[in-house]
Amino acid sequence: MKSIAVTGLLTIILGTGCSNSLSSNKNEPVIGFVAYEFNNTWITELKNEIYKVSSGKARVDIWNGDNIQTVENDKINLFINRKVNVLDINPVDVNAAGQIIEKCKKANIPTVFVNRQPKKEDMEKWNKVYYVGAKxxxxxxxxxxxxxxxxxxxxxxxxxxxxxxxxxxxxxxxxxxxxxxxxxxxxxxxxxxxxxxxxxxxxxxxxxxxxxxxxxxxxxxxxxxxxxxxxxxxxxxxxxxxxxxxxxxxxxxxxxxxxxxxxxxxxxxxxxxxxxxxNDAAKQGDAAFDLSYILSKGKIPDESNFKYKVTDGKYIWIDYKMITKENVQDAK
Structure with a gap:
């Protein structure tokens, strides 16, 4: 196992294990994030954005699901056992979301799915589950x-x-x-x-x-x-x-x-x-962290504390945009 602990920023865990090291600021919330696969360019951009926006606000641990649902399940269980304040998930298989939500509900850990959308019936299993992504x-x-x-x-x-x-x-x-x-x-x-x-x-x-x-x-x-x-x-x-x-x-x-x-x-x-x-990794990373931070404080996201629109009480949609040679600067 290889781990890098960064106070006030992000702890990225590589390999199959995770870090149990504690942030020096005991008042900072701890947010766990399991990504489906680190060897993906878009996921790398998402992680980098979360690095940036989480600085000085919270400790966020991002772990690799290795593109294997059973491995990701193990990482999720570790986060639940650590009693993180919020759990963010980019699932390997969206069909596993229902069981994941049930586990998080039992542990009373608010859950944010990112970029890979669970089925509607799974999202409706609990009032503390959200989705950040695009249609x-x-x-x-x-x-x-x-x-x-x-x-x-x-x-x-x-x-x-x-x-x-x-x-x-x-x-x-x-x-x-x-x-x-x-x-x-x-x-x-x-x-x-x-x-x-x-x-x-x-x-x-x-x-x-x-x-x-x-x-x-x-x-x-x-x-x-x-x-x-x-x-x-x-x-x-x-x-x-x-x-x-x-x-x-x-x-x-x-x-x-x-x-x-x-x-x-x-x-x-x-x-x-x-x-x-x-597929705006910067906005999705910003929205996912901002939402998770609000949830970690025991609050509900609304117009007074959250800059993104929440649809149907659960969904934060980030629009896609066409990029061709004529407007390529819009993607930079």
């Missing part, structure tokens, strides 16, 4: 709108858009909705679409590169665009396309992702990534 259907719709804009100016020969889809994972609400609504936006704009290939790449750049390399080998140039559920996978697709001679000498297909991570924004500037959708 996945909005990100998919924006991806589709970007491609609508592109193909209006660059129509295919027969009017049909042949696409390759790189999905994050199965049974994940964000992945399913981004997939569904990106295609819906194309159809709603009057385009005919045809799926050439679709596979899961687990939100990972290397896995996406491998999948895309296989698709290029199987289907050659017989596709018009690539849609990825996140930027890491979109960049993996770009890596494979570059190796196949794309983005050079006029050989081009638009690739779109979601998150507007720093590497993706650079790729948009370079012209290898057609567009992305800003």
């Amino acid at each position: 996945a259907e909005q990100s998919g719709t924006i991806q589709g709108q970007m491609l609508v804009n592109y193909f209006k100016g660059h129509p295919t020969q027969d009017g049909t858009i042949r696409y390759i889809m790189l999905k994050g994972e199965t049974r994940n609400q964000d992945a399913e909705k981004r997939t569904q609504y990106s295609i819906k936006a194309l159809k709603d704009s009057g385009f005919k679409v045809q799926k050439v290939a679709e596979d899961t790449a687990m939100w990972d750049r290397t896995k996406a590169q491998e999948k895309m390399t296989s698709f290029i080998s199987s289907y050659g140039p017989n596709f018009d665009c690539v849609i990825a559920n996140n930027d890491d996978m979109a960049l993996g697709a770009v890596d494979a396309l570059k190796a196949a001679g794309y983005f050079n000498g006029g050989k081009y297909v638009p690739v779109v992702g979601v998150d507007a991570t720093a590497p993706a924004v650079k790729a948009v500037e370079d012209g290898t990534l057609f567009g992305t959708v800003l």
Whole structure:
């Protein structure tokens, strides 16, 4: 186990264990946060924001779920046993949220889910559970709108858009909705679409590169665009396309992702990534910490103490935003 303890800032625990060290300020609340996976660019940006906004206010421990739900469950149990004031969770599997909520309810620890939305019926199990994130259907719709804009100016020969889809994972609400609504936006704009290939790449750049390399080998140039559920996978697709001679000498297909991570924004500037959708890690990190801090004081978030709107008493929605070369500065 490797641990780094920082007074008044953030304790990030790497590996399988956790730190039991105490903050020097006994009056500071302790907030536990379990992220689904540290090896994810967007999660890194989220953690960095929480580093910044928590300074001098609270101790926050962020632990790695290692993208394994049983591992994440163990970390959650450790936080519950430590009796943290608030528990923030970015779940590996949103289908595990119901049992997690029941555990937190029994321990009377207010719970904030971040970025990965539990089912409505699970959210309704307790009045001290909240969600901070964006609506996945909005990100998919924006991806589709970007491609609508592109193909209006660059129509295919027969009017049909042949696409390759790189999905994050199965049974994940964000992945399913981004997939569904990106295609819906194309159809709603009057385009005919045809799926050439679709596979899961687990939100990972290397896995996406491998999948895309296989698709290029199987289907050659017989596709018009690539849609990825996140930027890491979109960049993996770009890596494979570059190796196949794309983005050079006029050989081009638009690739779109979601998150507007720093590497993706650079790729948009370079012209290898057609567009992305800003999934605002800074605002989500700020909102999650601010909400958790209020809850740690035994208060209910409202207009008098919380700058973000709370919908239906539980949801804090952070809007997505289309990012292309024309407005790439908005993502910086």
